[in-house]
Amino acid sequence: MNGLLRDIGGRLGMGVWLLAVWLLLWGRVDAATVIGGVVVVLIAYGVSRLPTVPLVTRVRPVPFAKAALEFVWDLAVSSVVIGWHALRAPGQVRGAIIEVDAQSRSELVLLTVTTSVSLRPGTLLVGLDWERSLLRIHGMPVRGPQEAGSMRDGVLRTERRLMRALVTPSDDIRADVPPTEEER
Structure with a gap:
């Protein structure tokens, strides 16, 4: 029953979001626009x-x-690093596809992590396996396994911070994961 209520609440939330976008697109709130929006949703x-x-x-x-x-x-550090490599030796910047086994099973946390990673210069989400929580990220510059591991660790640090910040039902048990030494 609890799962059903959660699903209904989530669908209702998406419906309200779509209705809000509908109203913003029309630029007015009146009975006809609201009823039309509900029908469209x-x-x-x-x-x-x-x-x-x-x-x-x-x-x-x-x-x-x-x-x-x-x-x-x-965002600031990656902008400087990518800018430096683009100006210094643009043809020599190497990238790699890095697989990251995420700890979270929450769609919200994974969505926030992937958005955060994709907005940073030099990284881009190229694949996501929801069932296994496996992220495939293209990162640059990556000149070897050590830099690939460092990039993977950075994604996992972001995920742990977001898991502590956004407590979801699927991660409630894991939300109190203590920070690692370098996160303190």
Whole structure:
């Protein structure tokens, strides 16, 4: 029963989100637009398999702020590194496909991790196996196994921080994973 309520709540959340986008596209809120939007959302759910919005049981503000600061820092550092390599020797920058075994089973955490990774210069999500929580990331510059391992560790650090910040029902047990030495 709890799973059914969670599914209904997630689908309702996605429906509200779609209705909000519909209203923004029309640029007004009146009875006809709202009713039309509800009809469109119902049709969309009827003809397609729209995902549910993953639920968050709680957001921890301090770990969330740390994760946000880490993202900003990684964004700045990766921009400098990619810029340096692009100016110094653009034809010699090598990349690699790196597989990362994620710990999380939460769609929300995995989605947030993959978005965070893809927004950073030099990294891009190229594959995601939801069932096994396996991420395939193209990263650059990667000149050897040590740099590939470092990039994998960075993705896993991001995931652990997000798991502590966004507690979801599927990760509730794992959310209190203690930080590693380098994360402290």
